[in-house]
Amino acid sequence: MTKRFWIVAFAILLVGAILRFVNLNSIPIFADEAIYVRWSQVMRAESTLRFLPLSDGKQPLFMWATIPFLKIFKQDPLLAGRVLSGLCGLASILGVGVAAYLIFKNPRQTLLTGAIYAILPYAIFFDRMALADSMLTMFLIWTFVFSYLSIQKLRLDFAMIAGFTLGFAWLTKSPAIFALGLLPLNLLFLPKYTLKNLLMAIGYLLTTIAIAFGMYNILRLGPEFHMIAIRNADYLFPLSEILKHPTDPFIPHLKDSFQFYFYLATPVGLLMGLMGVLAGKFSHWKARLLLLAWWMGPVFVESAIARQFTARYILFTIPFCVLLIGHALEHFGQHSRSHLLSIAGGILIIVPGLVFSYLLAFNPQNFPLPKNERSGYLEEWTAGYGLKDVSARIREYAKAGPVVVGSEGFFGTPFDALALYLNDLPNVRVIGVGVWIDSVHEKLTNSLVDNQVFLIVNSSRFHTDPQKIGLKLISSYQKATPSVGLPEQLLFFQVPPTK
Helix, strand or coil: CCHHHHHHHHHHHHHHHHHHHCCCCCCCEEHHHHHHHHHHHHHHHCHHHCCHHHHHCCCCHHHHHHHHHHHHCCCCHHHHHHHHHHHHHHHHHHHHHHHHHHHHCCHHHHHHHHHHHHHCHHHHHHHCCCCCHHHHHHHHHHHHHHHHHHHHHCCHHHHHHHHHHHHHHHCCCHHHHHHHHHHHHHHHHCCCCCHHHHHHHHHHHHHHHHHHHHHHHHHHHCCCCCHHHHHHHHHECCHHHHHHCCCCCHHHHHHHHHHHHHHHCCHHHHHHHHHHHHCCCCCCHHHHHHHHHHHHHHHHHHHHHECCCCHHHHHHHHHHHHHHHHHHHHHHHCCCHHHHHHHHHHHHHHHHHHHHHHHHHHCHHHCCCCHHHHHHHHHCCCEECCHHHHHHHHHHHHCCCCEEEEECCCCCCCHHHHHHHCCCCCCEEEEECCCCECCCCHHHHHHHHCCEEEEEEEHHHECCCCCCCCCEEEEEEECCCCCCCCCCEEEEEEECCCC
16 A cells, blocks of 8 residues: 555545534434433443343443443533444444455555545434444444455454454344345355365354354343344334235335435435446456345345334445445446546545535535435424523523423433433423323422423424413424425423412
8 A cells, every 4th residue: 555545545534524523413413312322321320220222122332332422521412422423434434445445456446435435425414413323334344344354364363353343233233133144145255165165164154143142142131131122023014914015115115215325325326336236247246246235135125124214224235335336436437548437426426425414514404315304303303403402591490499391202302302411400300291282281280389390392292372371482493494384393481380
């Protein structure tokens, strides 16, 4: 590797870091972010609850890893989870670059592939969120790298490292199980097909899987390990149900996945990813077949079996799509002087990616999200517009005495978000009062004796005239404007003391 290579590689990482960390709170807190970081706070405070996420069928590694960051970002705990995801994103950039070099042995293609992943809106969007998906993506791309090395070099140490990274992925989120079915495809990269080599490679694969299984079973130390299977079943159709209607939700979900890639991987990126499967005729056919399986295999399976389907559920397939994009650009560039086609294609992906990333950091309401994704992150009750400001105002009220905050719902936003931001105030209690608000809950009226009492609710859940039930509106916070209808608002009420 030349000095120039390392300078460009460092520049790519620097750009990737800037896009992931600048103005990190541009997007309001999302419901699942509030839940995950709140769990981390509780687990940090009470050591006997270190397996708390199992109560909802979630693996706890992301929450465990967030705990040290809570010590750093004391004033804004949401940043703890978002910075962790950003760091995972940087590690994924490295993983994609290493994978590109190992497979294609081309420094130029390595840099181009890493640059595309560094600026791709799909990766950046979720690397800026306190969700477990960026961590899952990081561990799976490195599992792929080390498993590839273990087969290609026939080395046990790489197989063991792949087992650890796969184990960490499985401790992060259940879709890591896809790797168990995809790793045997790495046998395509055996250096020489002899019986001895094949048996050694199979042994290394079994070693990787055994280590991952052993790590995953650490979760049996938690009292609610069984909840993972129960909650997974809530998100998946059983085989008997799939056989009754094999094209539904398969076809609609495939259309959704096309939209996710079209919007978030850019149109040219999606086109180059598909072209990467075909480009080169028989050159690197094993690599292209393998990358296609890691990219589209999980997409097709999840499309067939998932009850719910969102962009982050297939985030872990993006690195393999990007590797095919890099291959397509490099192949087309070989047919032009000074690789001008590679440069032109890269620009058509990188420039829109930079523009979209700027919007994400400074004007997220104009960021080109698919409709169903936009509604969840920016428009509906799951989007936590105003909650940080409401929490700051409650802090001021708490200086004058104890406070009780009534929150719509019992989890996510606003409930967990308020508990998250007000965690350090012993004289503030957050209580849930349901999701259909047409009166002042007795929990709140009973608290008026010796507390200041407030109510936070989304306008879509508020079904009465506030004056009729004696509420005083302190402030409201408008969410992103939907394509149809009026924008939702977060309403911040005070429950005045009874006379």
